[in-house]
Amino acid sequence: MSEQKLIGGIKFGILSPDMIRKMSATAIVTSEVYDENGLPVEGGVMDPRLGVIEPGQKCATCGNTLARCPGHFGHLELARPVIHIGFVRHIYDLLRATCRRCGRLKIPDEEIDRYLDLYNRLKDKWPQLASSLTDFVKRKAIKAMECPHCGEKQFKIRLEKPTTFIEEGPLGRLWPTKVREWLERIPDRDLRVLGYDPEFARPEWMVITVLPVPPIAVRPSILLETGIRSEDDLTHKLVDIIRTNEKLRESINSGAPEVIVEDLWELLQYHITTYIDNEVPGVPPAKRRSGMPLRTLAQRLKGKEGRFRGNLSGKRVDFSARTVISPDPNLSINEVGVPIEVAMILTVPERVTPWNIDELRKYVLNGPYRYPGANYIIDNTGRRIDLRFIKDLKAIAESLKPGYIVERHLINGDIVLFNRQPSLHRMSIMAHIVRVLPGRTFRLHLAVCPPYNADFDGDEMNLHVPQTIEARAEAKILLLVQEHILSPRYGGPIIGGIQDYSSGAYLLSSKVTLLTKDQVSDLLASINYSGEIPEPAVLSPIKAWSGKQIISLLLPEDFNFSKEAKISSGNLKCTDEECFWDSYLVVKRGKLLLGVLDKAAIGAQQPESLLHFLVREYGTSFGKEFMDKAFKLFLRFIEMRGFTMSIVDIMIPEEAYKEIEEVIVKVRKEIEHLIQLYKEGKLEPTPGRTLRESLEIKILEVLSRARDEAGERATKYLDPFNNVFIMAKTGARGSTLNITQMAAMLGQQSVRGQRIHRGYRGRTLPHFKRGDIGPEARGFVSGSFVKGLSPIEMFFHAAGGREGLVDTAVRTSQSGYMQRRLINALQDLRVEYDGTVRSVYGHLIQFRYGEDGIDPKNTSFGKAVNVERIIEKHVGWRK
Amino acid sequence: MSGKKKFKIMDHELVPKHEVVKPEEAVRILKELGVRPENLPWIRASDPVVKEIGAKPGDIIRIERRSPTTGKIIVYRFVVAG
Numbered sequence: 001m002s003e004q005k006l007i008g009g010i011k012f013g014i015l016s017p018d019m020i021r022k023m024s025a026t027a028i029v030t031s032e033v034y035d036e037n038g039l040p041v042e043g044g045v046m047d048p049r050l051g052v053i054e055p056g057q058k059c060a061t062c063g064n065t066l067a068r069c070p071g072h073f074g075h076l077e078l079a080r081p082v083i084h085i086g087f088v089r090h091i092y093d094l095l096r097a098t099c100r101r102c103g104r105l106k107i108p109d110e111e112i113d114r115y116l117d118l119y120n121r122l123k124d125k126w127p128q129l130a131s132s133l134t135d136f137v138k139r140k141a142i143k144a145m146e147c148p149h150c151g152e153k154q155f156k157i158r159l160e161k162p163t164t165f166i167e168e169g170p171l172g173r174l175w176p177t178k179v180r181e182w183l184e185r186i187p188d189r190d191l192r193v194l195g196y197d198p199e200f201a202r203p204e205w206m207v208i209t210v211l212p213v214p215p216i217a218v219r220p221s222i223l224l225e226t227g228i229r230s231e232d233d234l235t236h237k238l239v240d241i242i243r244t245n246e247k248l249r250e251s252i253n254s255g256a257p258e259v260i261v262e263d264l265w266e267l268l269q270y271h272i273t274t275y276i277d278n279e280v281p282g283v284p285p286a287k288r289r290s291g292m293p294l295r296t297l298a299q300r301l302k303g304k305e306g307r308f309r310g311n312l313s314g315k316r317v318d319f320s321a322r323t324v325i326s327p328d329p330n331l332s333i334n335e336v337g338v339p340i341e342v343a344m345i346l347t348v349p350e351r352v353t354p355w356n357i358d359e360l361r362k363y364v365l366n367g368p369y370r371y372p373g374a375n376y377i378i379d380n381t382g383r384r385i386d387l388r389f390i391k392d393l394k395a396i397a398e399s400l401k402p403g404y405i406v407e408r409h410l411i412n413g414d415i416v417l418f419n420r421q422p423s424l425h426r427m428s429i430m431a432h433i434v435r436v437l438p439g440r441t442f443r444l445h446l447a448v449c450p451p452y453n454a455d456f457d458g459d460e461m462n463l464h465v466p467q468t469i470e471a472r473a474e475a476k477i478l479l480l481v482q483e484h485i486l487s488p489r490y491g492g493p494i495i496g497g498i499q500d501y502s503s504g505a506y507l508l509s510s511k512v513t514l515l516t517k518d519q520v521s522d523l524l525a526s527i528n529y530s531g532e533i534p535e536p537a538v539l540s541p542i543k544a545w546s547g548k549q550i551i552s553l554l555l556p557e558d559f560n561f562s563k564e565a566k567i568s569s570g571n572l573k574c575t576d577e578e579c580f581w582d583s584y585l586v587v588k589r590g591k592l593l594l595g596v597l598d599k600a601a602i603g604a605q606q607p608e609s610l611l612h613f614l615v616r617e618y619g620t621s622f623g624k625e626f627m628d629k630a631f632k633l634f635l636r637f638i639e640m641r642g643f644t645m646s647i648v649d650i651m652i653p654e655e656a657y658k659e660i661e662e663v664i665v666k667v668r669k670e671i672e673h674l675i676q677l678y679k680e681g682k683l684e685p686t687p688g689r690t691l692r693e694s695l696e697i698k699i700l701e702v703l704s705r706a707r708d709e710a711g712e713r714a715t716k717y718l719d720p721f722n723n724v725f726i727m728a729k730t731g732a733r734g735s736t737l738n739i740t741q742m743a744a745m746l747g748q749q750s751v752r753g754q755r756i757h758r759g760y761r762g763r764t765l766p767h768f769k770r771g772d773i774g775p776e777a778r779g780f781v782s783g784s785f786v787k788g789l790s791p792i793e794m795f796f797h798a799a800g801g802r803e804g805l806v807d808t809a810v811r812t813s814q815s816g817y818m819q820r821r822l823i824n825a826l827q828d829l830r831v832e833y834d835g836t837v838r839s840v841y842g843h844l845i846q847f848r849y850g851e852d853g854i855d856p857k858n859t860s861f862g863k864a865v866n867v868e869r870i871i872e873k874h875v876g877w878r879k
Numbered sequence: 880m881s882g883k884k885k886f887k888i889m890d891h892e893l894v895p896k897h898e899v900v901k902p903e904e905a906v907r908i909l910k911e912l913g914v915r916p917e918n919l920p921w922i923r924a925s926d927p928v929v930k931e932i933g934a935k936p937g938d939i940i941r942i943e944r945r946s947p948t949t950g951k952i953i954v955y956r957f958v959v960a961g
Binding site for chain 2: 125126834836841842843844845847848850851852854
């Protein structure tokens with residue numbers, strides 16, 4: 001290990017020509033790259049002194065091999081100087097701010113002294129203020145039309161984009177040589193007032209006289225399969241520069257006419273400009289033979305795949321895996337199913353001790369190709385042994401000694417980090433416990449889909465294996481799934497029951513569910529229940545247990561809770577314990593007495609729910625345990641009972657269609673009346689709207705009423721406890737609107753909140769008369785999904801549906817960018833121990849975090865203390 | 880608006896109570912927060928409220944305002960030139 005040093009600071013400056021020559025390993029003198037033998041030419045852009053390219057070679061400059069040679073710069077002496085495109089603005093400002101004769105800043109000496117003094121006092125403490133001071137000084141100097149030092153009259157200077165400076169006076173066009181001379185004249189002291197540090201950034205260095213040639217390692221050539229060498233874009237560009245430079249030098253030396261020299265000079269300027277930045281406005285980008293623009297220096301740094309965002313902020317890591325995810329309700333919410341294939345590649349380093357040596361020997365004996373085995377061993381000297389190339393594993397296993405490190409395969413119980421992009425909140429990366437399973441997908445429990453926002457339509461997820469004990473401990477204590485059941489966003493559980501869990505819970509806890517002893521045993525066996533079976537609720541004619549009794553077995557004995565269930569709405573509404581519909585949930589002393597469990601009780605993203613208070617009051621381990629067991633129970637029951645959905649659940653009889661037809665007829669009349677009024681100009685306009693807009697609003701209102709009414713009339717004929725209704729009411733999936741659209745009618749289709757009106761001139765489709773603003777002509781769909789849609793209805797539905805798709809696409813991209821900027825702005829803020837929020841510089845951002853110092857994770861609806869809940873928790877059973 | 884009668888911004892409902900903190904108290908507050916004055920959030924001397932209460936650059940201002948989370952919160956600003 002070489003000497004280690006701490007970085008005290010970083011100073012940016014401009015390379016001076018002397019500096020470039022000093023750090024150069026060789027001057028580049030020829031545009032030839034390879035000789036006829038295919039060897040790099042000395043003094044060419046691939047000169048071996050610029051660094052090693054092939055393994056095994058020794059560097060001609062530093063003597064190191066490939067792994068250790070850092071690469072070395074060369075340099076190219078330009079025949080004539082050119083402007084550095086990155087500094088054009090600075091040069092322009094300096095030319096305007098200084099005198100054309102004496103080069104002084106066009107501000108009187110006394111003022112310079114004053115500003116300099118102020119600047120020196122400001123620059124360390126308030127750099128922003130200092131830079132606005134320099135800005136002010138610069139602007140003032142630019143305004144002066146006469147030099148206060150030598151009295152010379154000044155002329156306006158024009159910048160002709162991208163790199164041409166023109167004085168509107170005797171000098172005319174300022175060629176880079178002139179510019180350089182001018183900049184050289186500016187004294188150091190004047191530059192300081194303008195915010196330059198002349199020691200590290202003399203302005204004349206902004207005009208390039210010597211071009212640094214980067215090491216070969218920066219622009220490696222690729223050997224294609226055909227044996228043809230393909231050079232990097234930068235190399236190509238460098239060759240162009242050298243060639244033009246040679247031509248320019250020749251024509252100067254041979255005394256060619258000035259016009260020709262100037263032409264070549266401008267060509268050199270072009271090549272160097274595009275070499276630095278190939279996306280300068282006003283400069284045609286340099287292209288490859290294929291027409292693709294070259295990726296030159298600025299392009300390597302810029303943008304998403306550039307050096308900063310792509311390589312420095314976005315690194316790729318070892319010990320990670322990615323594959324498709326699929327569900328497994330038999331896992332714990334804390335677990336993740338890992339394919340054996342993956343488990344045999346990912347490793348955990350384990351240090352050999354007298355206590356684990358026998359086990360680790362077994363792994364080593366199994367080797368890298370038999371699970372559970374090991375891939376590498378690191379011995380006391382730090383030598384790494386690859387078990388793939390070991391013939392005699394037995395001998396190696398025998399040689400294992402305490403202090404060695406075995407990199408063994410991933411096994412059950414290891415802790416890993418699991419992640420799904422986009423990682424929008426902290427629950428997007430959680431620690432899981434490994435369960436090695438056959439198959440090729442990662443398996444996860446369904447309750448953890450909401451925090452990852454995952455589904456199984458082909459989603460892929462990433463897995464990372466922490467490599468140190470510290471990392472594993474941190475993962476287990478801070479990142480384990482159960483520690484994230486409660487979301488810091490709204491305090492409620494973000495992990496919880498979804499879809500079938502809601503309907504399963506409802507069916508099991510429903511009043512009508514009575515279970516025989518066999519069924520009870522089956523259910524309880526599915527969760528490995530080992531306690532007593534309670535007294536049956538019904539003794540005769542046969543012993544039967546209610547579903548509520550079974551659920552009560554999982555609740556803590558002192559738990560009290562009461563809340564309206566999700567199904568409590570419409571005519572099933574109940575607001576207290578006197579509930580005929582069983583829609584008011586009551587738990588007293590750990591017994592589920594009344595009400596059903598549904599989404600409002602066990603669902604994900606439902607604050608103030610049964611699940612929320614269980615997790616909050618009995619801890620995350622209990623929460624995990626409860627979810628593992630209860631959810632398995634619900635699924636077992638829904639499997640036992642059977643649950644599906646079929647077309648009869650949404651089929652309505654002939655009379656219903658007649659009723660719907662009546663509604664449509666009535667509505668059509670109403671709208672005809674409205675249109676009539678509108679045409680006669682008698683329609684009452686809505687305040688702030690034109691007459692036409694008022695009409696549209698009124699029509700929309702009537703039509704939406706029509707759909708609701710049709711839905712009501714149709715669903716009246718449906719069994720309110722059929723499968724589809726169970727799903728909608730318990731919040732498992734779908735809504736009453738969906739049922740209406742399936743059974744009765746789709747209703748008005750809209751784009752941007754308006755009836756569909758665009759398409760042909762004065763009509764939406766050629767099937768209608770021009771100027772027809774009746775319901776059918778403007779996207780009112782009276783068909784249902786059961787009945788089927790007419791082609792015209794289908795078209796309108798597609799138009800409305802497309803808007804939704806476009807919306808989501810636009811929303812995600814916009815909110816993604818907003819998120820990125822917000823996170824960049826906030827990432828270094830932190831809450832200090834005194835409760836204040838501060839930046840890394842110690843600036844106070846908030847005097848108290850959130851102005852109340854409360855962690856939303858531990859609140860309910862932002863309140864730190866929920867008095868009502870405390871009362872209910874302790875004396876709720878007495879009510 | 881008639882030119883004569885100047886509108887008092889402090890009377891506006893959305894303008895919270897601002898006051899200049901006395902030097903002794905300012906020292907106490909800074910010590911309590913453990914910050915140097917320039918680490919407080921800044922407010923410009925040209926800010927209408929600052930002009931209204933006659934604070935000078937270098938002063939510390941106490942603002943008492945309503946907050947959706949706590950009802951009332953006291954924050955401080957450091958007056959800078961500008």
